[in-house]
Amino acid sequence: xxxxxxxxxxxxxxxxxxxxxxxxxxxxxxxxxxxxxxxxxxxxxxxxxxxxxxxxxxxxxxxxxxxxxxxxxxxxxxxxxxxxxxxxxxxxxxxxxxxxxxxxxxxxxxxxxxxxxxxxxxxxxxxxxxxxxxxxxxxxxxxxxxxxxxxxxxxxxxxxxxxxxxxxxxxxxxxxxxxxxxxxxxxxxxxxxxxxxxxxxxxxxxxxxxxxxxxxxxxxxxxxxxxxxxxxxxxxxxxxxxxxxxx
Amino acid sequence: xxxxxxxxxxxxxxxxxxxxxxxxxxxxxxxxxxxxxxxxxxxxxxxxxxxxxxxxxxxxxxxxxxxxxxxxxxxxxxxxxxxxxxxxxxxxxxxxxxxxxxxxxxxxxxxxxxxxxxxxxxxxxxxxxxxxxxxxxxxxxxxxxxxxxxxxxxxxxxxxxxxxxxxxxxxxxxxxxxxxxxxxxxxxxxxxxxxxxxxxxxxxxxxxxxxxxxxxxxxxxxxxxxxxxxxxxxxxxxxxxxxxxxxxxxxxxxxxxxxxxxxxxxxxxxxxxxxxxxxxxxxxxxxxxxxxxxxxxxxxxxxxxxxxxxxxxxxxxxxxxxxxxxxxxxxxxxxxxxxxxxxxxxxxxxxxxxxxxxxxxxxxxxxxxxxxxxxxxxxxxxxxxxxxxxxxxxxxxxxxxxxxxxxxxxx
Ligand SMILES: Cc1cc2nc3c(=O)[nH]c(=O)nc-3n(C[C@H](O)[C@H](O)[C@H](O)COP(=O)(O)OP(=O)(O)OC[C@H]3O[C@@H](n4cnc5c(N)ncnc54)[C@H](O)[C@@H]3O)c2cc1C
Numbered sequence: 001x002x003x004x005x006x007x008x009x010x011x012x013x014x015x016x017x018x019x020x021x022x023x024x025x026x027x028x029x030x031x032x033x034x035x036x037x038x039x040x041x042x043x044x045x046x047x048x049x050x051x052x053x054x055x056x057x058x059x060x061x062x063x064x065x066x067x068x069x070x071x072x073x074x075x076x077x078x079x080x081x082x083x084x085x086x087x088x089x090x091x092x093x094x095x096x097x098x099x100x101x102x103x104x105x106x107x108x109x110x111x112x113x114x115x116x117x118x119x120x121x122x123x124x125x126x127x128x129x130x131x132x133x134x135x136x137x138x139x140x141x142x143x144x145x146x147x148x149x150x151x152x153x154x155x156x157x158x159x160x161x162x163x164x165x166x167x168x169x170x171x172x173x174x175x176x177x178x179x180x181x182x183x184x185x186x187x188x189x190x191x192x193x194x195x196x197x198x199x200x201x202x203x204x205x206x207x208x209x210x211x212x213x214x215x216x217x218x219x220x221x222x223x224x225x226x227x228x229x230x231x232x233x234x235x236x237x238x239x240x241x242x243x244x245x246x247x
Numbered sequence: 248x249x250x251x252x253x254x255x256x257x258x259x260x261x262x263x264x265x266x267x268x269x270x271x272x273x274x275x276x277x278x279x280x281x282x283x284x285x286x287x288x289x290x291x292x293x294x295x296x297x298x299x300x301x302x303x304x305x306x307x308x309x310x311x312x313x314x315x316x317x318x319x320x321x322x323x324x325x326x327x328x329x330x331x332x333x334x335x336x337x338x339x340x341x342x343x344x345x346x347x348x349x350x351x352x353x354x355x356x357x358x359x360x361x362x363x364x365x366x367x368x369x370x371x372x373x374x375x376x377x378x379x380x381x382x383x384x385x386x387x388x389x390x391x392x393x394x395x396x397x398x399x400x401x402x403x404x405x406x407x408x409x410x411x412x413x414x415x416x417x418x419x420x421x422x423x424x425x426x427x428x429x430x431x432x433x434x435x436x437x438x439x440x441x442x443x444x445x446x447x448x449x450x451x452x453x454x455x456x457x458x459x460x461x462x463x464x465x466x467x468x469x470x471x472x473x474x475x476x477x478x479x480x481x482x483x484x485x486x487x488x489x490x491x492x493x494x495x496x497x498x499x500x501x502x503x504x505x506x507x508x509x510x511x512x513x514x515x516x517x518x519x520x521x522x523x524x525x526x527x528x529x530x531x532x533x534x535x536x537x538x539x540x541x542x543x544x545x546x547x548x549x550x551x552x553x554x555x556x557x558x559x560x561x562x563x564x565x566x567x568x569x570x571x572x573x574x575x576x577x578x579x580x581x582x583x584x585x586x587x588x589x590x591x592x593x594x595x596x597x598x599x600x601x602x603x604x605x606x607x608x609x610x611x612x613x614x615x616x617x618x619x620x621x622x623x624x625x626x627x628x629x630x631x632x633x634x635x636x637x638x639x640x641x642x643x644x645x646x647x648x649x650x651x652x653x654x655x656x657x658x
Contacts, residue, residue: 014269071282071285071286074282074283074286075286075289078286185290185293185294185323186286186290187290187322187323187324188287188290188322188323188337188339189322189337191283191286191290191324192332192337192338192339194286
């Protein structure tokens with residue numbers, strides 16, 4: 001079983017987000033980066049589980065980015081990926097990221113390409129779908145369960161109010177959501193092994209970016225909590241109507 | 248911490264808690280570490296948060312060692328990380344060892360003690376002074392946690408002065424006959440192998456590997472500790488124990504042999520206790536921002552800020568001191584006296600921070616809701632074992648003056 005897992009890096013969830021250059025750039029100073037949790041906890045770990053269950057095969061992780069991404073790629077190797085590929089390019093525009101991954105993957109014969117359902121920084125949810133389009137493969141988004149039997153994969157998607165069970169034959173692209181696997185913590189053997197696993201840097205095949213971020217802003221600060229006495233429903237109604245303007 | 252769920256292990260109930268800890272690195276000491284160091288640190292921290300912090304308070308309250316964590320400790324490299332891979336270790340550097348000890352002690356000094364003893368006091372002497380056969384027999388099993396080890400130096404009447412030890416062995420031709428007793432031995436009741444320091448007929452100190460089940464060897468537990476309650480401590484009693492000759496550590500004799508192991512363990516403690524200090528500071532900082540008195544967070548009072556500001560200052564100094572010691576140790580240049588200075592300074596720093604953090608938590612600080620009191624009580628052992636606070640001062644004193652102040656009877 002030959003599996004490609006797309007990993008991106010994202011700011012740690014405890015990061016204090018700030019911007020610079022007149023709110024046109026995210027300020028990376030002092031920010032701790034992690035592997036996007038959907039990529040790491042679900043896509044990568046499920047890929048490893050499937051390979052282990054099959055008893056053979058390989059899991060390759062791929063990242064579009066500069067050398068500053070190498071630490072998160074090493075972590076993916078420590079968790080258990082066999083090798084890694086980094087496409088040496090800025091990862092600004094989703095179209096270009098997906099295009100370059102597709103360019104790399106097109107003649108490699110992967111049985112499946114796994115991504116996280118979204119990245120927790122920009123939450124674009126675009127890469128998987130676009131890779132599938134470039135490679136003319138089926139795409140399944142928001143998958144919470146993935147089993148493989150021979151050439152057939154059975155996938156469960158969590159949909160509004162229920163579950164959807166899908167079957168797909170042959171190669172496919174999938175966006176992994178919560179529930180697909182349980183996060184793995186790298187053990188010391190894995191960290192040692194990651195030292196010598198290949199991390200191949202390949203040149204960028206990026207074209208012109210199709211989108212560009214013009215400016216950032218933070219969500220409005222949360223207002224303080226207001227307490228209304230239970231004996232005073234009128235005041236609550238008044239506040240909801242005239243202050244919060246939700247009624 | 249808050250109780251999230253209850254789980255059962257055997258027939259007992261345990262409370263699970265969530266660990267809110269966030270790391271503090273005021274001077275960007277992280278930039279002095281390699282990417283691999285940080286990966287190790289983050290992995291150990293993630294393991295601690297997942298498997299250790301949820302249960303530690305309950306085990307400490309029950310005065311029980313959580314045995315089920317042994318395989319996990321082995322996986323995250325807590326047992327002999329610097330031992331070469333051919334003997335089951337990871338061949339990591341000294342800074343990695345320090346980092347692992349710090350992450351464990353961030354949760355509990357008792358669990359760190361178990362790992363310190365296994366690594367520095369059991370695996371280290373076997374690796375440094377053991378025969379090839381002893382290394383092959385014991386090290387891989389100690390690294391995987393299949394074996395637990397302990398280290399017997401202290402005796403009932405010889406603590407700070409181990410050179411006065413009475414435990415002794417006689418050469419009986421085809422074996423040695425061991426007699427005596429050791430006290431305050433971490434891990435002893437659950438140990439499969441004990442590294443025991445004893446005098447031969449000429450009064451020279453040697454290390455012997457005493458294995459569980461040898462006739463005349465017992466390891467009763469010490470009960471009712473108010474400190475390191477999640478670590479198991481006991482005695483070692485030798486009543487005419489026949490020890491095979493191949494169980495003597497051939498590589499080194501004299502008091503310098505056990506003292507070199509203490510160097511390694513003390514080095515780990517110097518790193519470790521910063522973890523306990525960080526946990527106390529982290530909890531105090533969070534609590535003081537949330538706790539409202541006189542209509543404002545108590546963190547807004549100058550007296551609280553003085554405590555918090557001094558805590559992070561002392562932690563930062565200790566982080567830098569310890570990092571430098573790690574570099575020296577990696578280069579094989581750290582002296583025993585330098586290690587003594589770091590152990591003494593850092594344990595004292597951590598204990599003071601625990602006491603101040605407890606004040607900040609007010610009444611809540613005395614409960615098991617918060618880790619503070621547990622850290623504080625733990626550190627009362629840490630400031631005594633591996634050389635007391637005062638003994639380390641005398642070591643620095645001797646080093647800088649050339650004059651020993653250990654005895655005043657002229658001997
Ligand atoms: C929980 C725990 C676990 C331990 N684990 C181990 C273990 O695994 N293996 C092991 O071998 N030991 C272990 N120890 C023993 C520990 O190392 C000793 O307790 C320590 O060395 C002090 O010895 P003591 O308790 O006999 O105190 P003493 O040596 O009797 O000291 C009492 C006091 O006298 C002071 N003092 C002593 N000599 C001098 C001097 N010359 N000048 C000034 N002051 C002096 C000391 O500083 C101290 O304040 C452990 C201890 C504890 C509490």
